[in-house]
Structure formats: C-alpha cells, structure tokens
Amino acid sequence: MERFEAYEKLVISIEEASEADIEVLIDIEKSLPQTNTYSAMYTEDEWKQELAENKIYLIKDREVPIGSVAYVERSLEHIYISGIVVRPEYQGKGIATNAIKGVLEKYRNATRFDLATHPDNPALKLYESLGFKVEERKENYFGDGEPRLILALTNTHGPSAVSSFE
Numbered sequence: 001m002e003r004f005e006a007y008e009k010l011v012i013s014i015e016e017a018s019e020a021d022i023e024v025l026i027d028i029e030k031s032l033p034q035t036n037t038y039s040a041m042y043t044e045d046e047w048k049q050e051l052a053e054n055k056i057y058l059i060k061d062r063e064v065p066i067g068s069v070a071y072v073e074r075s076l077e078h079i080y081i082s083g084i085v086v087r088p089e090y091q092g093k094g095i096a097t098n099a100i101k102g103v104l105e106k107y108r109n110a111t112r113f114d115l116a117t118h119p120d121n122p123a124l125k126l127y128e129s130l131g132f133k134v135e136e137r138k139e140n141y142f143g144d145g146e147p148r149l150i151l152a153l154t155n156t157h158g159p160s161a162v163s164s165f166e
Ligand SMILES: CC(C)(COP(=O)(O)OP(=O)(O)OC[C@H]1O[C@@H](n2cnc3c(N)ncnc32)[C@H](O)[C@@H]1OP(=O)(O)O)[C@@H](O)C(=O)NCCC(=O)NCCS
Pocket: 032, 037, 038, 083, 084, 085, 086, 087, 090, 091, 092, 093, 094, 095, 096, 097, 098, 116, 117, 118, 121, 122, 123, 125, 126, 127
C-alpha cells in the first residue's frame, strides 16, 4: 500500500480572549510539560484576574486554539509582554515569534517593550532573536521561588509583522 503524508498548512489567527475562553486557556496550560522555568495557571480565578489586568489573545490554527499571548499597556509607549504559550505539538514553527512580532507591530510607536522569563527558559533565545536585551535578574520574581530575567526592547519602531492584532 502506498503511504503518503498530507501536508497541511497552518492558518494562524489571533483573537482577543474573554472569560468564556478560560477553560480553553487552562487546557492549553495543561498541555505543557511541567517545568520550573514556567509558572502555568491552572485555575479559573487566576485567569479571571489575568483577564482583568491584561489583554489576552488566543492564537488559533483555523478554529483550533493552539496558544495564547498576553500583554499589558503600561502606557502607549510602554508594553509589558506578560505571557506567551504554544501547545507542544505546534512549537518550533515560529508561531510565538510571529505572535510577539504582531504585538511589536501593533505598538510600533512604543519606546519600550519588556517581559520576564526564567534564565533557563528556551524562550530566552526567541526574545534575544527579536532584539530583547537582558536588563536585570530578580530572585523569586513571581513568588514561585525561581529567578527571572527582565528583558527589554527599547527605542524601537518595531519590525514588520506577520500576525495582525487590529
Ligand atoms: C516559549 C514558547 C512559547 C515558544 O513557542 P514556539 O512557537 O515554539 O516558538 P518559535 O517557534 O517562534 O521559536 C523561536 C525560537 O525560540 C527558541 N525556542 C523556543 N522554544 C524552544 C524550546 N522549547 N526548545 C528550544 N528552543 C526553543 C528557538 O531558538 C526557536 O528558534 P528555532 O526554531 O529557529 O530554533 C513555547 O516553547 C512554550 O509555550 N513554552 C512553554 C511556556 C513558556 O515557557 N512560555 C514563555 C514564558 S516567558
């Protein structure tokens, strides 16, 4: 029998999340292997608070939610990227890179983007490839007993984006 693999292109879109999406957001967190380099959020209360304080977007492949990206507008000039997650089976395809580029493009007039990540998180390479620089290390930053690095991208006019957040 002849076998072949069908190649299906991803069709990525970004949609703002609401409380109706909390179950989906938790499901995405649960799909990740547990590690000390990332504090996953598994409860409805945590997500309610997160939704109240952040702009949260679901990343979808057609209608299938495959990740999330979140940020806080500290001001129109200063954006804090508070979260980025991609389901393991979709990782390594540039989805997180493009989602973050989408935020940088949306706020192309901002002068500062920053975020916090664990020093051993492989995402560090992703952020550095986008031009983020390590500013400082903070111990127990999220209260999980683990250190975080604060990274910032400053004085930028933003690269051209692939994702759209309009
Ligand atoms: C971090 C994360 C969102 C990256 O998603 P992704 O869509 O796979 O990222 P990309 O495909 O855009 O990766 C870009 C680069 O980041 C680096 N990278 C990201 N995740 C990596 C991983 N798990 N292992 C090794 N390298 C990784 C690689 O350098 C990669 O470039 P390459 O593919 O050319 O080698 C995903 O791994 C994830 O959900 N991790 C768990 C949650 C988490 O830690 N989030 C970050 C919190 S600060």
